[in-house]
Amino acid sequence: MSLSAGHIPSLPGTYVLSLFLKRECRLTVGKLGAIFFKPGFYAYVGSALGPGGLRARLRRHLKAQKKYHWHIDYLRRRARIVGLWAAAGTHRLEHRWACRLIASRPHAAVVDGFGSSDCSCKSHLVHFELAPELRDLDRILGAQWHWSWVDGDLSRSAGNDG
Numbered sequence: 001m002s003l004s005a006g007h008i009p010s011l012p013g014t015y016v017l018s019l020f021l022k023r024e025c026r027l028t029v030g031k032l033g034a035i036f037f038k039p040g041f042y043a044y045v046g047s048a049l050g051p052g053g054l055r056a057r058l059r060r061h062l063k064a065q066k067k068y069h070w071h072i073d074y075l076r077r078r079a080r081i082v083g084l085w086a087a088a089g090t091h092r093l094e095h096r097w098a099c100r101l102i103a104s105r106p107h108a109a110v111v112d113g114f115g116s117s118d119c120s121c122k123s124h125l126v127h128f129e130l131a132p133e134l135r136d137l138d139r140i141l142g143a144q145w146h147w148s149w150v151d152g153d154l155s156r157s158a159g160n161d162g
């Protein structure tokens, strides 16, 4: 089963997208300029606190071809979405999650400034050589996930509603 936005509620929340890039590539990412992307998995942290919430945001991410708006849109054109973790809530958790993801990967490539033009995070994009597993993210982020999906299965986790 592939992921569709219909699986995700229109609630505000914070999410981690997992993307898979099959081949290395060099992309020009807006004002960041040319960036070399290694193949493998990427975790991107964002929040969707506006109208339409998580569902509207996911719908946008799932579309590969669109006008570039966020840094992630450039990578999305080349990379496949293979996982989603989302928690509903109106608190903006993305920066805390981004910091934790970076701290969890001391030797991994962090794409400097990616997705973090408007905040003080080093980045909102972290490279993983192997697919991040749900339990890894649970541990890293200390979050109670509400919806998670890894290349096929969507499940609602036993998280609290905060």
Ligand SMILES: [Zn+2]
Binding pocket: 094, 095, 098, 116, 119, 120, 121, 123, 124
């Ligand atoms: Zn941030």
